[in-house]
Amino acid sequence: MCVCGVMQSPLTLLLVLSVGTASCSGFVDIDLGYEVNENSMHWLTDEPFKWELQSSGYKDGHWYESNRFCTAEHLGTHIDAPLHFAYGKWSVTDIPLEHLICQGVVVDIRDKVKKNPAAELTATDLMTWMNNHGPLPDKALVFVLTGWGSRYGNKTEYFGITNNDTTKLAFPGINPSAAQLLTGYEQASGKRVFGVGIDTASFDHGPSTKFETHIELSKANIYGLENVANLEELPTRGFEVIVMPIKVTGGSGGPTRILARIPEEANAAILSSHPLHNYFILPLIATVLRLF
Numbered sequence: 230m231c232v233c234g235v236m237q238s239p240l241t242l243l244l245v246l247s248v249g250t251a252s253c254s255g256f257v258d259i260d261l262g263y264e265v266n267e268n269s270m271h272w273l274t275d276e277p278f279k280w281e282l283q284s285s286g287y288k289d290g291h292w293y294e295s296n297r298f299c300t301a302e303h304l305g306t307h308i309d310a311p312l313h314f315a316y317g318k319w320s321v322t323d324i325p326l327e328h329l330i331c332q333g334v335v336v337d338i339r340d341k342v343k344k345n346p347a348a349e350l351t352a353t354d355l356m357t358w359m360n361n362h363g364p365l366p367d368k369a370l371v372f373v374l375t376g377w378g379s380r381y382g383n384k385t386e387y388f389g390i391t392n393n394d395t396t397k398l399a400f401p402g403i404n405p406s407a408a409q410l411l412t413g414y415e416q417a418s419g420k421r422v423f424g425v426g427i428d429t430a431s432f433d434h435g436p437s438t439k440f441e442t443h444i445e446l447s448k449a450n451i452y453g454l455e456n457v458a459n460l461e462e463l464p465t466r467g468f469e470v471i472v473m474p475i476k477v478t479g480g481s482g483g484p485t486r487i488l489a490r491i492p493e494e495a496n497a498a499i500l501s502s503h504p505l506h507n508y509f510i511l512p513l514i515a516t517v518l519r520l521f
Contacts, residue, residue: 261487262306263458270381270430270456273393275301302482306456308474313481314440315447321480324452328423331370333470333489335463339376342401347434349404362465367420370470374460375401378428389435402434408445426454454487463489
């Protein structure tokens with residue numbers, strides 16, 4: 230609100246000051262990614278992350294360090310570009326910047342997973358969620374919380390096998406019916422779904438051999454985020470997500486930093502609940518009153 234050049238009453242200025250202070254809300258930032266290192270979970274047919282020290286020490290009076298690494302695209306917390314499972318769709322570099330800044334929601338299926346480690350999020354689950362929490366927002370990034378992230382770092386528990394036999398994988402995922410609901414959501418509601426994230430190694434649950442969920446999402450240019458961390462720290466909805474994948478030309482995926490920004494509860498109640506605000510506001514009010 231601009232008040233320059235116009236004489237305002239004390240009451241008006243007090244309202245401006247009060248509203249301005251109450252609306253100075255901050256954010257709680259949550260890192261949704263795991264560190265990338267030799268222990269990062271990766272798809273079992275891919276090579277593990279490799280890191281090599283090249284130089285570390287003082288040189289010509291200053292410190293210098295440089296290293297080399299080699300990684301699969303689909304390792305650790307990473308993005309699946311639509312190109313991963315749909316020919317001619319977006320690579321990592323094709324994804325519009327607008328699609329990497331999203332409105333996040335979390336669909337919690339931990340109770341289902343406790344009963345069945347290969348449980349899936351279904352279209353019915355999504356409809357129930359929307360009945361309870363409202364429609365998906367425009368520019369949505371839908372996170373599926375399975376609780377599987379607690380197993381990250383333990384290959385046997387995370388993939389549900391003791392070897393590299395990908396025909397016997399056991400972990401939760403997203404049913405193709407849920408993927409179809411998400412890909413058809415814009416036509417049904419006018420609101421867009423930009424991405425889907427999950428705290429497992431794949432959208433398709435472990436027993437899947439046809440990867441139908443990957444294909445359904447990819448053909449609609451909806452990207453995916455896998456091996457996502459800290460989903461249990463997020464609210465059900467009402468937060469922003471910033472997705473920052475490595476920008477590899479033509480990439481089908483790549484390691485990704487994901488930031489969730491949760492607004493703090495900043496409103497007029499804060500002024501009465503935090504005495505420090507009163508120490509700031511009261512002298513300011515007194516100064517304004519003296520001007521008139």
